[in-house]
Amino acid sequence: MEYEVNKWSLTSERSAKDYILKVEEDYFIGRQEELSFFHNYLHTNDQLVNILHYYGTGGVGKSFLLNAFARKAQEENVTYIQLDSQDFLHTPSEFVDYFLNVLGLTVELDEDELQPYTFKNMMQLIKKISITQKLIITMDTFEQMEELERWFLQIFIQQLPPNTVVVLAGRYPLKDWNPSPSYRFKTHQFELKEFSLEQSRTFLNQFGIDNENHIQAIWRFTDGHPLTLSLTTLTDRQHFISNHEHGTLHDSSHILTELTEQWLQEVRDEDILHLLYSAALFYHFDREGLSTILEKEVTNDIFQKLISLSFIRKSAMGWMMHDLIRDAIQVELQQRDPKLYQTVLKKIAEYYYKKAIRTKSQHDVGMFFYHIQNDYIQSTFFPNSTSMYLEAVDEHNFQEVIDFFEFKKKNIVESDASFYNRSSNKSYHFHASKEHNENEANYLGPDYIEKLGYQTTSLLKNSDGETVGMTIIVPINEASVSILEKEPVSRAYFQSLSTEEMKYYQVPPNKHAGWYIRHLDFVDPSDSSLLSYLLYNLFTLFTEGKIITSTPIEFFQDLLKNFGFQEVEGASHYDFGESTPSSTFLLDISGERFDVYLKQFLPEDDNQNKLDILAELFSLTEREKDIIELILEDKSNQEIAQQLFIAEITVKKHVSRILKKAEVKNRTQLIKRILEFV
Incomplete structure (x- = not known):
């Protein structure tokens, strides 16, 4: 059976690489502003070294964008050197070897011209190429350059000739880099964000998903995150929507698991990973909250490492994790260790209960309700957008x-x-x-x-x-x-x-x-x-x-x-x-x-919590608590007296006081009143 992809197929005149590039181009959605900006630089001759830096969280489409740039450069016959920090050891000499190998595969050069594999020869070849044409040098996964980053920015880039464009793609914005004032640089940074609903709809249409209910369901699940959209399209389209009318994904856990693996590639410290799993159970988190839940001091050094991760951002009320990875980690932890998951959530709810009682602030009351494990409240009361x-x-x-x-x-x-x-x-x-x-x-x-x-x-x-x-x-x-x-x-x-x-x-x-x-x-x-x-x-x-x-x-x-x-x-x-x-x-x-109202939502271990709530609400004595517990078991006054080893007349007196405190007239009304609160 033959498959046609947009009326374009492999022929003897077209290579497999060309075919892949064509397919990628046909399925490339969005990023028109970034493509337009890049296209303009292909035709700029301004005697500058232009640095374009694209950053964003894992799976947002940085590598896909670099491939789109490569196609654009190929159309314009511009030399495009495509590098990836994962492909070489991070030392200057290894970089030189790697660059010259890629250069030899990209530009028609004699083997003798590539020798020797030295920094000096590499720079001479770059200058030679840039004299006659625009030169584009890209580096993907720039966040993994680590110790070589400073050398790359302050040595390699600063010796590049004019008419060169350097395109970097990583998870973090460039920080603390000040090029020499004697050299002419122009640096542009762009944050890549998730697709809009319209872009997501166009993307899904390309893969044959055109039912609007399905599109809305996928949009809600993915938030327009490109990798998540791609993973969702790989799911069996016949079964992945379980609710046809309003749409929920039939089984999304495998998608979230793959996302977790993708994002956590940048977490290489076990201490940070442990802290990350706790932080993922918060809506907002800070050092104080994490220290309280973990019952140990979270040092400033380790906290700074945590918040430097690409999928964590500052918010008005602390720090927030990207909601996709937060949910992915929650699902993974719930499946791997449900007891630990419940224990930590209970601690967080108790933490915000105490804060809400003390401050009565909108934030603390809201965070308490977010963490009481009420799915309805959590789904509806907490917007993803904070720009309103x-x-x-x-x-x-x-x-x-x-x-x-x-x-x-x-x-x-x-x-x-x-x-x-x-x-x-x-x-x-x-x-x-x-x-x-x-x-x-x-x-x-x-x-x-x-x-x-x-x-x-x-x-x-x-x-x-x-x-x-x-x-x-x-x-x-x-x-x-x-x-x-x-x-x-x-x-x-x-x-x-x-x-x-x-x-x-x-x-x-x-x-x-x-x-x-x-x-x-x-x-x-x-x-x-x-x-x-x-x-x-x-x-x-x-x-x-x-x-x-x-x-x-x-x-x-x-x-x-x-x-x-x-x-x-x-x-x-x-x-x-x-x-x-x-x-x-x-x-x-x-x-x-107010205190009693909030306390009733705390996760319960047993009926004692309910009795404590009633005791606070109605100012009950310990004996009255015992009697209410037996009333709820439908015991008569005589049975209560026998079980508590007291006279029946004493039980009647206690019941009368309880009815008065609860502002009801009889047992039936008392039970109804109790059930309103517990």
Whole structure:
């Protein structure tokens, strides 16, 4: 059977090398800016040594780009010397031998011209070639030059003749290199990043993957990482999508394993490797956190080696690992040593629990929830992009609020966004019907913001300062509650309150007794990163008071339940349509409840943790804890008395005190109350 690749096949006139170059060219996607820049330098005669340095994490396509440069140089009949630091020992003499061998295979030279294999002769040949034509010298895997790097930059490059272009490709940017001021250099550095969704779609189309659900699933899994995309296309296309509608990869562990091997090639120190595996279980990490989890001091020297790895970058809250390798290491560790994996995760959750109790900061509360091993929360609340920000609304930007509402009214569509967790290979889907979005457009507008105050609203901005989303979160006090009890959606809850319950919210306008989450919206209804960013910023509310919201959307209802929100009896409504019942949900972390609230999410060893939570919540004595434990086992007062060797009347007195502390009237209500918390 014959295969045709873009109507180009091997003939006697075409070599196998030419054929491979043609196939690579046909399947080369993206990097047009880099190719254009390189092409310009092929025609520049500026008496300079130009150094082009391309860097990026493993598998991002550096070698593939150098091959594209080679094809471009071949088209222009420009001499292209292609070197790789992995192909020779890193000494000056070995480099000279290697360079001259490659030169002899690239340029038509007599064997006598290549002799002797000395630095002087090598430089003379380079100068001879550069007199008549542009000369391109490339070095791949430059990060492995190590001790030869300084010699290469300060000796070899500085003696190159004008009209030479040096192209380097490595995992790290060039640092601490200052060429001699007496010599004329021009250095350009370019960071190679992952493909965009459109580039990834084009790449996958080339391999016959054109189902949009499949493309979206692969995009979420790969984040546009070129090597991961390539590995995914090698998977059996008939079986690698397990969920046809929203798309999850059937078995991605082998892909993650291969990625781990690729990336960890740059880690050659066992101590760094051990530290790396611990760091991979953090969302953000720093020296303090690693030292606490490992129960030993992480020295500054070893930490600096860790953060110098190409797949680790600085973030506002510490250091972050590239999410692909972080997830790959997590999967590998979970499979290799599940007990160790669970032990470390539990330590991290306890570490952030203590920090969150102390600081009540958005970051520490968020990190606590990231590490409690709740897949739903982890998948939806933590955006990959950190290039967005929230801007408070006031008079100067209120026109943007007006523009946002006008845009949404003119573009009412259903909302669909998918969230993918690479470690667990699970997907979660957000859907809001067109009817729901139309109702919200009718209920909400600039007048709603003006009634409740600018402080209720923030605009979500991208890195270009464009408005891409909005949040409306109302601080509840005596000024806002009178409006909330009349407005659609929120009125169901506030009208259901008794006079005594309403008093809780009657605090002065400069304070708040809680928050009403009224609206999260974004321009692109399919962009899950926008929703994730808005969700993550809700952690600022998780410190005190009561948090209330109402939604008919199943995705949000499931999230609320995962966070421990309780459905409020008697506060359901049909404001979103006669066939669309909407529940109201409440989380009460007022007073001393915050500590107890967080503690219930800690990984449990046994039922004792649950009893400790109840003891803190209801101020129970040790004897009352014993009695509650037996009540949960459905023991009668007489059976409890016999088991604890006390009088039945004593048990009755303890039960009465427990009912009073729990604010319930009987055992049935007590058990229901207990189950709300444990």
